[in-house]
Amino acid sequence: MPFDPKKTEQNSSADALKKSAAAVLSTEAEAIVNLLPRIDENFVRACEIMLECEARVVVTGMGKSGHIGGKIAATLASTGTPAFFVHPGEASHGDLGMITQKDVVLAMSNSGETNEILTILPLIKRLKVPLIAMTGNPQSRLAKSASVHIDISVEKEACPLGLAPTASTTATLAMGDALAVALLEARGFTSENFAHSHPGGSLGRRLLLQVGDIMHVGDEIPVTEADKTVREALMKITQKGLGFVVIADDQHRVLGVFTDGDLRRLLDTPNDFRNLLITDVMVKNCMTISPAMLAAQALEIMKDKKFNAFPVVDEDKQLVGAINMHDLLRAGL
Numbered sequence: 369m370p371f372d373p374k375k376t377e378q379n380s381s382a383d384a385l386k387k388s389a390a391a392v393l394s395t396e397a398e399a400i401v402n403l404l405p406r407i408d409e410n411f412v413r414a415c416e417i418m419l420e421c422e423a424r425v426v427v428t429g430m431g432k433s434g435h436i437g438g439k440i441a442a443t444l445a446s447t448g449t450p451a452f453f454v455h456p457g458e459a460s461h462g463d464l465g466m467i468t469q470k471d472v473v474l475a476m477s478n479s480g481e482t483n484e485i486l487t488i489l490p491l492i493k494r495l496k497v498p499l500i501a502m503t504g505n506p507q508s509r510l511a512k513s514a515s516v517h518i519d520i521s522v523e524k525e526a527c528p529l530g531l532a533p534t535a536s537t538t539a540t541l542a543m544g545d546a547l548a549v550a551l552l553e554a555r556g557f558t559s560e561n562f563a564h565s566h567p568g569g570s571l572g573r574r575l576l577l578q579v580g581d582i583m584h585v586g587d588e589i590p591v592t593e594a595d596k597t598v599r600e601a602l603m604k605i606t607q608k609g610l611g612f613v614v615i616a617d618d619q620h621r622v623l624g625v626f627t628d629g630d631l632r633r634l635l636d637t638p639n640d641f642r643n644l645l646i647t648d649v650m651v652k653n654c655m656t657i658s659p660a661m662l663a664a665q666a667l668e669i670m671k672d673k674k675f676n677a678f679p680v681v682d683e684d685k686q687l688v689g690a691i692n693m694h695d696l697l698r699a700g701l
Contacts, residue, residue: 388528391526392526392534395524395525395526395534395535396526396534396535396538396539398523398535399522399523399535399536399538399539400538400539400542402522402523402539403520403539403542403543403546406518406519406520406543407546410516410517410518410519411518411546411547411550413516414500414516414518414547415547415550415551415554417472417498417500417515417516418449418472418474418500418547418551419551419554419555421449421470421471421472421498422470423450423468423470423471423472424450424451424452424471424472425441425444425449425450425451425471425472425473425474426451426452426453426454426466426467426471426472426473426474427440427441427444427451427452427453427454427473427474427475427476428453428454428455428456428473428474428475428476428485428488429456429475429476429477429482429485430455430456430457430477430482430484430485431482431533432533432537433476433477433478433482433533433537433540434453434455434456435537436476436537436540436541436544437453437474437476437544438453439541439544440474440476440540440541440544440545440547440548441453443544443545443548444544444547444548444551447548447549447551447552447557448551448552448555448557449548449551449552449555451474452466454466454467456475456482456484456485456487456488457484464488464491467492467495467497468495468497469495469496469497471497472497472498472499472500473492473497473498473499473500474500474502475499475500475501475502475510475514476501476502476503476520476540476544477501477502477503477508477510478503478504478505478520478521478533478536478537478540479503479504479505479508480501480503480504480505480506480507480508480509480510480511481505481508481509481510482510485510486509486510489509489510489513493513498515498516499513499514499515500514500515500516500517500518501513501514501516501517501518502517502518502520502540502543502544503517503519503520503521504519504520504521504522504536504539505521506519506521518543520536520539520540520543521536521539522535522536522539526538577662577663577664577699578659578660578661578662578663579657579658579659579660579661579662579663579666579680579689579691580659580660580680580689581663581699582663582691582695582696582698582699583659583680583688583689583690583691583695584608584610584689584690584691584695585688585689588608588690589608589614589687589689589690590604590605590607590608590610590612590613590614590690591604591613591614591615591616591687591690592604592613592614592615592616592646593615593616593617593618594615594616594617594623594645594646594647595645596615596645596646597642597643597644597645597646598626598634598641598642598643598644598645598646598649599642599643600646601613601615601626601646602631602642605626605628605631608690610677610690610692611627611628611676611677611692612625612626612627612628612676612677612690612692613625613626613627613646614679614687614690615646615647615650616687619686620686620687621681621685621686621687622654622656622679622681622685622687623647623650623652624647624650624651624652624653624654625650625651625654625677625679626646626649626650626651627651627676627677628676629676630649630650630651634649654679655669655673655675655678656678656679656680656681656685657669657678657679657680657681657691658680658681658682658683659680659682659688659689663696663699666678666691666696667693667696667697670693670696676692676693677690677691677692677693678690678691678692
């Protein structure tokens with residue numbers, strides 16, 4: 369009788385659903401724990417082969433193992449081990465050309481008898497490419513054909529029917545993560561290295577984005593000369609919309625700054641200050657930052673010093689840009 373997913377079963381009560389889910393997690397957790405004794409000389413040799421690889425780790429697997437293989441390849445690639453996934457079915461129809469003699473192949477199959485992988489084994493051997501196999505059957509043809517075999521067998525699947533790959537795919541994924549992290553540490557891979565392969569993520573922005581990448585330059589810089597009045601300087605603040613103005617000499621060296629906050633403090637004085645020279649009321653010896661400074665560092669300084677904006681100067685102390693808190697926040701920091 370065909371399965372009817374719309375049919376309501378008696379065992380779909382809340383307690384039954386919780387019990388089923390708990391059993392799955394328990395079975396899969398046990399499968400991972402059982403992998404610990406298999407972090408042995410074979411695991412070490414697999415790591416050594418991948419560390420010695422001059423090119424890429426080519427990951428392959430069929431069906432659910434293929435889905436896990438795609439994730440393992442992505443994890444390897446993002447943690448310092450160049451890798452990509454090749455579908456074994458497509459490999460025998462031209463994609464095998466992606467594998468070179470300097471590569472390493474990481475093949476995974478729970479049974480170790482996946483036809484699509486076995487079909488391409490002779491070609492892999494002909495290329496003399498090292499083959500690392502991850503299977504649940506050490507006596508399988510894939511395991512015996514490999515340069516090194518890692519046992520990822522499980523006592524049982526979490527699926528009560530024993531059919532759907534569940535605990536076995538979890539074990540494969542966990543062992544793949546173990547390989548990736550072991551290689552990461554062996555290579556001395558750092559958070560900065562990670563950021564270079566994740567420039568779009570928040571970590572990448574924090575570790576790669578520099579002040580010079582987002583600062584205002586040219587006509588966008590709110591700058592005025594030392595002989596201008598407060599009235600004229602205020603016009604610059606209004607026009608540029610950064611909440612401050614930089615006072616610079618004729619060599620573009622920063623003499624000081626005048627901010628919205630400075631203006632509010634002047635408003636509390638009884639005297640008419642509008643026609644005073646801006647140099648009479650500016651903040652002298654103000655803090656400046658470099659365009660090479662990390663934007664995240666600039667943001668931390670702003671928070672710590674209670675500043676909202678900075679002039680940006682080059683190594684010759686000449687004004688090259690301006691940046692404020694809103695610029696940093698818009699950059700996703």
